[in-house]
Amino acid sequence: MENLVESALPALFVLPVLAVALAASGSRRTGSAALLFLLLLTLDGFLVSAPVVYDVAQVPGANWNWTGKALSLAWALAFIGFGPLSRRDVGLTVRQRPNSLRPAVLVTVGLVLLGVTIGAVFGGGGPLRVETLAYQLTMPGLAEELAFRGVFLALLHRAIPAEAGAAVSWWPAVVTTLAFAFTHSPSLEGGRIAFAFLPFLLPLVAGAAFAWLREKTGSLLWPTIAHNGLNAAIFVSGSVAGAA
Template identity: 45%
Template sequence: MHVHIATYSLTFAVMALLLALAAMPFDRRIGVATAALFALYLGLDDLDTALPTAVAAADLLGGRWNWSGKVYSLLLAAVVIWIFRLRPDAVGLTFRQRNLRASMIALVLLVALGAALGFAFDPDTPSFETLAFQATMPALAEELAYRGVAPALLLGLIGRKAPPGQVPWAVVVVTAVMFSLWHGLGYGRDGFSFEPVSASFTLVGGLAYGWMRFNSGSLLFPLLAHALGNLVFQLTAFV
């Protein structure tokens, strides 16, 4: 199991590197070094998130859901922010908002999409732990990683560099595709597997969250959209 997780994380990092290099002609801020940092970070984020599922001693928080893995993801993001001196606004850690109306409209639409998916897929009745987890940890850890730290590294916002004032679409697309693959790809004893439905919905979400993050200048609305969408999906089981 340990080998499977390491193999997947390494493969995931290689895919991230190749995709980032392919995006270089579309955004001159992307370079070989920033692409390598981006890929390394996503590979490590996948590895430490999956660690508690493979090593029982690493599952410090326990529970049905992977609380420990999400906490490790948040800690990794904090360490990377500190090491590379990423400004708070470079990773979206600010309450200041641009284009507030557009963000609010997108938030409503994405939460409505979460409800529609819930009615379509009819989830099992959730426990209190499921509701607590889905309303907090995926949004916190994944938005900080995929809409905060990873784009900042890919754009080279190291050493207190300011974030862009416009949406860097090449970076948004690259991170959205990797976010989609992270949810859709799997690896086990029988090799790689792929879930196109999960990958498709998370690709749409990744593009929307990425646009919201840079259009607003903050992670606040992507985080809210992600958390509320997950929560509403689960709550449709009670309807």
């Protein structure tokens, strides 16, 4: 039960911002998409954490939560396959919007350099293992980008349409970025809500960059590359710094 409550915290924390966004949009016909976003956000958190919390279906000998991320990928792909969103809606395309390649590359390189800096300053968790590198280069970007900058962002674009004359509403990016940060902090500790600022700050900054990449390019390709590049850079740089 506590795991389900903790999984619902991001939805509860982002709810006031979502309510403001819905009110600002003036749309009264798309509340179902916003509700679905909150429910799926909670489901994603529960599925990702369940293998670790209940010690079930974990990869033998693994140090990372491969099963939880695989479950996140599974529900998102199933929702895209059978739900109301198309692959184009969620950014499952390699085609990029015109004039977006150069800024996407620059932002991605900047995020990787940020990861190198963070790893060098704060260090890592000891020697870099092959599993750690394999995990960071694949699962976080694939699972989290498909969910947050894919399904969740698309649902909120339906819930919060762009104002007349605007190319796109940025409210969905704001709400999903906050939701992404809230999945990293707060947490439940002994039945009480604990909030850690640094684990919230980095996903907030990075999530904003990932959302910008998604909106700029119209695809999940660069957000996924940037996400995995940032994560891998933190661990590689931290391992090098720790060994020095």
